[in-house]
Amino acid sequence: xxxxxxxxxxxxxxxxxxxxxxxxxxxxxxxxxxxxxxxxxxxxxxxxxxxxxxxxxxxxxxxxxxxxxxxxxxxxxxxxxxxxxxxxxxxxxxxxxxxxxxxxxxxxxxxxxxxxxxxxxxxxxxxxxxxxxxxxxxxxxxxxxxxxxxxxxxxxxxxxxxxxxxxxxxxxxxxxxxxxxxxxxxxxxxxxxxxxxxxxxxxxxxxxxxxxxxxxxxxxxxxxxxxxxxxxxxxxxxxxxxxxxxxxxxxxxxxxxxxxxxxxxxxxxxxxxxxxxxxxxxxxxxxxxxxxxxxxxxxxxxxxxxxxxxxxxxxxxxxxxxxxxxxxxxxxxxxxxxxxxxxxxxxxxxxxxxxxxxxxxxxxxxxxxxxxxxxxxxxxxxxxxxxxxxxxxxxxxxxxxxxxxxxxxxxxxxxxxxxxxxx
DNA sequence: TCTGGGGTCCTAGGACCC
DNA sequence: TCTGGGGTCCTAGGACCC
Numbered sequence: 001x002x003x004x005x006x007x008x009x010x011x012x013x014x015x016x017x018x019x020x021x022x023x024x025x026x027x028x029x030x031x032x033x034x035x036x037x038x039x040x041x042x043x044x045x046x047x048x049x050x051x052x053x054x055x056x057x058x059x060x061x062x063x064x065x066x067x068x069x070x071x072x073x074x075x076x077x078x079x080x081x082x083x084x085x086x087x088x089x090x091x092x093x094x095x096x097x098x099x100x101x102x103x104x105x106x107x108x109x110x111x112x113x114x115x116x117x118x119x120x121x122x123x124x125x126x127x128x129x130x131x132x133x134x135x136x137x138x139x140x141x142x143x144x145x146x147x148x149x150x151x152x153x154x155x156x157x158x159x160x161x162x163x164x165x166x167x168x169x170x171x172x173x174x175x176x177x178x179x180x181x182x183x184x185x186x187x188x189x190x191x192x193x194x195x196x197x198x199x200x201x202x203x204x205x206x207x208x209x210x211x212x213x214x215x216x217x218x219x220x221x222x223x224x225x226x227x228x229x230x231x232x233x234x235x236x237x238x239x240x241x242x243x244x245x246x247x248x249x250x251x252x253x254x255x256x257x258x259x260x261x262x263x264x265x266x267x268x269x270x271x272x273x274x275x276x277x278x279x280x281x282x283x284x285x286x287x288x289x290x291x292x293x294x295x296x297x298x299x300x301x302x303x304x305x306x307x308x309x310x311x312x313x314x315x316x317x318x319x320x321x322x323x324x325x326x327x328x329x330x331x332x333x334x335x336x337x338x339x340x341x342x343x344x345x346x347x348x349x350x351x352x353x354x355x356x357x358x359x360x361x362x363x364x365x366x367x368x369x370x371x372x373x374x375x376x377x378x379x380x381x382x383x384x385x386x387x388x389x390x391x392x393x394x395x396x397x398x399x400x401x402x403x404x405x406x407x408x409x410x411x412x413x414x415x416x417x418x419x420x421x422x423x
Numbered sequence: 424t425c426t427g428g429g430g431t432c433c434t435a436g437g438a439c440c441c
Numbered sequence: 442t443c444t445g446g447g448g449t450c451c452t453a454g455g456a457c458c459c
Contacts, residue, residue, distance in 0.1 A: 031427035038427070038459095056425040072427080099459045186457050217433065219457080246429055295426070342428090403425090 001107035001138055004145040008133045010101035011039035014080045015070050017131035018411045027068040030055055033250050034071055034403045071404040079412040083130045091122050096236045104142055106235055119161050139164040142233045143226035146183040167229055174201035184223040189216055247271040248342025252403040255338040260399030262325055267395045268343040269324035273317040276345055282313040284347030288327040293339040304331030313349055316371045321392050
């Protein structure tokens with residue numbers, strides 16, 4: 001049996017841990033730039049505020065119901081996530097961290113204690129240790145565990161815990177669940193399935209397997225098998241190495257000058273390099289993109305992207321920022337209003353096993369130790385005094401910024417912020 | 424005025440190999 | 442008139458996840 005543990009309204013719950021006055025009130029957390037809703041309390045959901053809805057379209061409801069609004073505070077949420085995962089890791093023999101607020105647990109062998117009692121203990125322990133409320137779904141496959149979790153959240157009668165013990169319980173749950181709510185079935189597949197009379201999860205489970213394989217491909221076939229109790233998605237106990245690392249942002253206001261865009265891209269490249277070192281990897285490919293708002297008139301839209309291969313794979317901020325700056329020079333076209341840009345690192349390889357790339361015409365030394373030592377010093381200073389304390393000169397936040405008008409303090413990751421909230 | 428960010432996997436098709 | 446079989450690698454685009 002697998003358990004899916006999912007934090008309730010996670011970002012809102014994080015804000016409430018440190019600001020209990022938010023309990024019982026409608027609360028929303030906004031995306032970067034304060035654009036869309038990315039988390040809503042139950043009270044906010046009841047007001048009809050939709051996931052992903054742009055805040056400006058709901059200004060009237062937000063004002064009328066005095067909804068508490070927070071800008072996204074990802075350092076806080078990431079740290080709270082670690083606390084939840086550390087707690088869960090001690091409560092089961094195997095765990096797969098699936099997302100910032102979800103983990104699958106191996107429930108093998110807990111049948112004798114009683115799954116229900118054990119799951120109740122998990123919920124109480126996480127709540128007591130971290131302040132975060134969680135819901136749990138338990139079933140014979142991961143896909144059914146996701147479905148059970150959804151039941152646990154949807155229907156208050158379950159009180160945050162739903163266990164599907166056997167086929168008849170699974171079939172009853174699937175009959176009550178729309179096919180669009182099945183894990184792995186997105187908007188396009190839902191549209192296709194509905195047109196063909198498949199509207200519930202149970203319809204999908206019972207559809208002809210060849211037909212599912214043909215139209216929903218191998219991933220859809222796995223979903224169907226899992227709904228029928230055949231486990232084909234094992235628990236991934238170790239996180240696979242990342243294949244790419246990306247940092248991108250939309251801007252608080254449009255950018256038209258190349259120099260300003262260069263500053264932003266330098267900042268994104270430096271952030272990427274920091275993440276890269278955190279993963280212990282080197283990158284061999286740097287991709288940069290810059291684009292206008294997708295809501296522009298067609299003639300004013302532009303999407304530029306280009307990649308450059310690095311002669312020597314590296315995790316050095318200076319090399320990566322330099323490469324990214326050169327690529328931006330290639331794709332920048334004057335006359336457009338740029339709304340968003342980003343840097344993507346690819347061809348990742350572990351640092352330890354890195355050999356100098358074979359180059360035919362250029363005699364390339366292995367990466368000098370000086371670079372490694374400089375990066376160590378850079379990271380040590382920034383870790384001690386805050387990210388951005390020491391940075392590359394082109395990475396200046398002079399001409400671009402994001403909107404973050406209602407940011408809560410970084411309660412768990414910044415001493416300065418804690419001092420600031422002292423009464 | 425105002426619409427997020429960071430990922431993965433799969434397929435189809437082209438180009439190439441012997 | 443007749444035109445194989447078995448592969449790899451790469452890329453773009455689509456679909457999905459939170």
